[in-house]
Amino acid sequence: MDLDLAQVRAFVATAEHLHFGRAAGELFLTQQALSKRVARLEDVLGVRLFDRTGHSVRLTAAGERFLEPARRALAAADDAIMAARRDDRPLRLDVWGHLFDPMRTIRRVVARRPDLPIEPNLKRGLSEVVTALRRGDGDVGFGRVHALDEPLPDGLAHRLVRLAPMAVVMGEAHPLAGAEALRPADLGGTTVWFPAEIGKLDFLDRFLAEFGLSGEFGGVNLGLDYFLDHLREEPRHVSLLPADVAVPADVRSVPLTEPVPLYSWSLIWRAREQHPVLRSLLAEFAAAAREHGWLEYDPAVHWLPATELDARPVRRPVPRPG
Structure with a gap:
């Protein structure tokens, strides 16, 4: 039995989205074309890969068994194409x-x-x-x-x-530095600081507006070291970083919760x-x-x-x- 890799790719995209419309969009197909590829693959395999009930899509037991080998088959095919077409340019x-x-x-x-x-x-x-x-x-x-x-x-x-979950970062002298976790609402009495204009900080702008917080922006973005130095020296300010960004021992990174941005x-x-x-x-x-x-x-x-x-x-x- 020869598998059609286009059909396998349609199956994997649908399995990852559990939504035919979004899977079709990822592959730049119409939803009808994607559905046909999945249906043809099911015909070839002789099993149903998805249960479709109204607007709900879920994998059958056969679909769950087929998913990881299908991913490996696509990865192998991509590697083969890359090997054949690879040139010297990265x-x-x-x-x-x-x-x-x-x-x-x-x-x-x-x-x-x-x-x-x-x-x-x-x-x-x-x-x-x-x-x-x-x-x-x-x-x-x-x-x-x-x-x-x-x-x-x-x-x-x-x-x-x-x-990436976000955390609040601050110098160890900040009043909130001893907290194990903080809610966005807990930041209402402090100033969120960033070394850039608000127009360049789309995420932070929306975060402040959502939770009614005040921000202060100024200076030049000279990198993470300068950013952390400012927080050490200014105990009124806090800021945000992804929770898995490593910070020095004299800077506190406190997880945000309820909700987690x-x-x-x-x-x-x-x-x-x-x-x-x-x-x-x-x-x-x-x-x-x-x-x-x-x-x-x-x-x-x-x-x-x-x-x-x-x-x-x-x-x-x-x-x-x-």
């Missing part, structure tokens, strides 16, 4: 959002496949990355994809790859003219997300800006057998 990965240390996520993904030829480049922001992609000067970008002054250009695709990291790339390494990179991000729970989201526990939920529904990890 994949150009443009990264932004440096204050929140995006490289810690890149490191964890690249460590899974150190053989992937990737060349990271630092960019100032999303607008610069979009310009580089449109000109063909970059292959893929990694950072926070948020609202710009104009919509993302046609022909660019993006995928949410990580939701999540910072979204995405990949963005040209939908056509893709570098041959891109599929493998996307597969490694997906594997890391499954392994580390990077896409876990519960609206009763977490907070995301409403515009992100509207624009990009969060994918929940696919339940595994047992």
Whole structure:
């Protein structure tokens, strides 16, 4: 029996989204075309892979058994394509959002496949990355994809790859430094500080507005060390960082809860003219997300800006057998 990899890819995308419309969007197919591919695969295998009841989609027992081998088959096929088409030029990965240390996520993904030829480049922001992609000067970008002054250009695709819980950071002299956890409401009597203009801090702007907090912005963003030095020296100020960013012993990082704010990291790339390494990179991000729970989201526990939920529904990890 020969498997059609396009059909297998349609199955895996649907299994990861548990939604035919979103899976079709990821693969740049119509929902009808995606449904036909899944149906043909079920005919070839002689089993049902999904239970479809009204608007609900879930894997059958056969679908759960088939999912991991299907992922491995696609990864092997992508590796074969990459090997046949590989040239000497590495994949150009443009990264932004440096204050929140995006490289810690890149490191964890690249460590899974150190053989992937990737060349990271630092960019100032999303607008610069979009310009580089449109000109063909970059292959893929990694950072926070948020609202710009104009919509993302046609022909660019993006995928949410990580939701990072945020923490409050402050100097050890701050009155809240001894807390084990803090709610956003607990920050009402203090000032949230960031070394940049609010227009460049889309996530923080929305966070402050949502929870009625006050912010102070000024100075030049000179990097994480300067940022932490300011918090040490100014006991009235707190700020936010992803909870897994390492801070020195004299700076406190306190988890946020009720709700837990999540910072979204995405990949963005040209939908056509893709570098041959891109599929493998996307597969490694997906594997890391499954392994580390990077896409876990519960609206009763977490907070995301409403515009992100509207624009990009969060994918929940696919339940595994047992």
